[in-house]
Amino acid sequence: MDDHLYFTESHLAVREMVRAFARDEVAPIAARHDETQEFPWATVKGMADLGLLGIPWAEELGGAGFDTLAYTIAIHEMAKVCASHAITISAHTTLGTSPIVHFGTPEQKTRYVPLLASGAVIGGFGLTEPGAGSDAGGTRTTAERRGDRYVLNGTKRFITHGGVGEVFLVTAVTDPARGTKGITSFILTKETCDLESARRVGIGHRDDLPVMKGFRAGKKEDKLGWRASDTRELIFEDVEVPVENRLGEEGRGFVNFMQTLDAGRVGVAALSLGLAEGALEQALRYSTERRQFGQAIAQFQGVSFQLADMATEIEAGKHLVYHAAWLAQHGKPYRKEASMAKLFCSELAMRATTKAVQIHGGYGYTKDYPVERMMRDAKVCEIGEGTSEIQRVVVSRQMLREIGA
């Protein structure tokens, strides 16, 4: 893809900055954090210092004052080196901050967005529940209005930043008779589970945020991939949430969160694209160095055709991702395009990383090369923020709607 089709010189400068940071700071520690599952506080602090935790938000709100394309570039570029760092940018920005930017009151925006955009605290998004995954409208968490507060009870599952985060946007049922229109969203705050690390690096905790009684993180997931990203349950036991922490009107929670996921899906598509491209870079390097039968294995047609297929699909994926991001940035409808990009690129990431492992042969199956981690990191891209099956539902429903069926 020609760099100037979607990007300005400033976008290319962002790409260079993220590329250098990923290469110099993230690449050397990625395998260790994958192994230990420790949240990479030091490099997350580095990302915060570069403004990568608030790229698209206005400077008045503490953001970098950039745009959706720059944000998409950052995720894409970071994922070439480490998918866990890339999902930290994406989940924090789109899932953990954008609902406040888009649906919050002026007071909520000035209270929370500067803290999140600067990375002073880490944010998250609580939609999924043990019994409400693809069927996001099946939310069981309840929010009962009592005077000037709501009382929340329930459990969320697979929440990115569930432990390390302090600000969460969560859905709960306020009117069980109204289905998805009886779901409302709220801003909840708690203390990070890792106060010691947060204090050591100087981000991740604010004493002035209320610690809501009864709101806590539960079990940390031991995952196949994205292992340096913190994924936990969120538990609400009679959590009293002031009315001023309701995000948007009662009954708007589902639609608002679906819109948030449209944007999130462009982020996961960019992440998947980065993984595929990172895998291709590794496969190119290895196959031109590795010699068998007297020549570099890239000289064998069986290998070179695989490289050609990866490169071709990556090129197609770039157009899907940056077209969806461009539509979003220009305020045009992009729900279908976001799901198409997510569907295609997540499945591409799986194919490309699997091919990269195959090209590396026995070495690819060990932790001596990053392709093994990349293949594990790719799998969840077909699951998180809507499975491939759900993306097909969204695309087909939207297509039928467009022809009035």
Ligand code: COS
């Ligand atoms: N943007 C705006 N509104 C949307 C929307 C979107 N992307 N998707 C749905 N809505 C609206 C619909 O228009 C409908 O409103 P009206 O009745 O006023 O028309 C309402 O929300 C209910 O929509 P729908 O009937 O389509 O809901 P379903 O229960 O059938 O669910 C799917 C639709 C399957 C698409 C949805 O549940 C989904 O995306 N599931 C996957 C959830 C997911 O990605 N989870 C991963 C979270 S990881 S952070």
